[in-house]
Amino acid sequence: MFWIIGAKLAEPEPREGALRVEGHLITGKTSRVPYGVKWQEAHGLTIVPAFIDAHVHLSVAGDMTLVSRTELRRGVAGVLDLGEPERLLPVDPRPLRARYAGPLMTAPGGYPTQSWGKDGYGLELTTAAEARAAVARLAEKQARFVKLAFDSRFPLLQPEVARAAADEAHRLGLMVAAHALDAASVRLALDAGADVLAHTPRDELPADLLARMKGKWVISTLWAFGVSPDRLRALREAGARVAYGTDLGNEHTKVGIDARELALLVAAGVDPLLAATRDAAELLGFKELGRLSVGSTASLLAVRSLQPQDLADPVWVMNCGKLVA
Ligand SMILES: [Zn+2]
Numbered sequence: 652m653f654w655i656i657g658a659k660l661a662e663p664e665p666r667e668g669a670l671r672v673e674g675h676l677i678t679g680k681t682s683r684v685p686y687g688v689k690w691q692e693a694h695g696l697t698i699v700p701a702f703i704d705a706h707v708h709l710s711v712a713g714d715m716t717l718v719s720r721t722e723l724r725r726g727v728a729g730v731l732d733l734g735e736p737e738r739l740l741p742v743d744p745r746p747l748r749a750r751y752a753g754p755l756m757t758a759p760g761g762y763p764t765q766s767w768g769k770d771g772y773g774l775e776l777t778t779a780a781e782a783r784a785a786v787a788r789l790a791e792k793q794a795r796f797v798k799l800a801f802d803s804r805f806p807l808l809q810p811e812v813a814r815a816a817a818d819e820a821h822r823l824g825l826m827v828a829a830h831a832l833d834a835a836s837v838r839l840a841l842d843a844g845a846d847v848l849a850h851t852p853r854d855e856l857p858a859d860l861l862a863r864m865k866g867k868w869v870i871s872t873l874w875a876f877g878v879s880p881d882r883l884r885a886l887r888e889a890g891a892r893v894a895y896g897t898d899l900g901n902e903h904t905k906v907g908i909d910a911r912e913l914a915l916l917v918a919a920g921v922d923p924l925l926a927a928t929r930d931a932a933e934l935l936g937f938k939e940l941g942r943l944s945v946g947s948t949a950s951l952l953a954v955r956s957l958q959p960q961d962l963a964d965p966v967w968v969m970n971c972g973k974l975v976a
Contacts, residue, residue: 706896719744725907736771
């Protein structure tokens with residue numbers, strides 16, 4: 652048992668406080684640390700929950716084991732992997748915590764089978780029965796999400812096939828994420844029953860689509876796609892929930908927390924810390940991550956300030972009560 656002392660706790664506004672850690676858990680919080688205890692030094696720093704990246708492709712970014720370890724060392728404790736071939740399931744990059752979707756469900760010849768997803772990252776579906784069987788198979792491999800791909804440069808999933816996949820996912824308790832960057836694709840995704848947009852769409856969405864996003868989720872990925880923060884602001888104002896995600900594995904992304912994505916969230920009027928901790932944890936269903944609460948896992952970062960550059964460059968990283976070297 653030890654205390655983290657001398658720091659401010661971001662809850663999310665920084666205030667003076669100390670945390671008691673026992674085993675892998677936060678077990679106490681106080682403004683006055685008892686005398687003579689063991690402690691972890693954090694003077695002048697701010698403690699934030701470890702980050703969660705809600706859009707990654709671990710095996711595209713590199714060797715999955717190495718990428719996962721580097722994520723953890725740089726402050727990312729949990730990820731949502733939104734595209735892996737079925738042969739790599741279940742995705743288990745422990746000690747990095749992961750949720751995953753498996754391959755992108757798409758039409759024969761659909762996105763991404765003609766580009767980066769040639770080698771099993773896309774799963775081609777022709778009939779509703781095939782779609783239901785595929786979802787059941789992925790659920791058996793512990794996928795907690797399915798991902799539908801809509802990109803009109805390529806053949807598109809038939810509406811009844813997309814709908815069958817989403818219905819089966821919901822029936823089995825999985826969430827439905829969609830790759831949909833333009834307004835027509837977003838409409839197809841919502842018609843199918845998507846709960847989550849895997850990217851902030853590039854297009855300005857018409858009012859009826861914005862209205863339909865109320866209470867649904869959008870994963871930011873603004874940097875990877877060069878999308879204007881105004882698009883995310885509009886979704887947020889329409890009542891969509893926002894989670895931080897980088898699309899790690901895509902070009903121009905890097906392993907670890909991305910200050911550029913955090914800065915774009917700020918520009919969109921979104922609190923980057925909440926989007927990458929509490930809110931992302933809620934989307935992924937990680938009840939024990941994302942908060943500095945008693946009972947939460949002691950997966951924490953000590954940072955110099957809550958500015959994007961400092962959030963992305965922690966002074967130290969703790970995972971499950973242990974400093975990560
Ligand atoms: Zn992606």
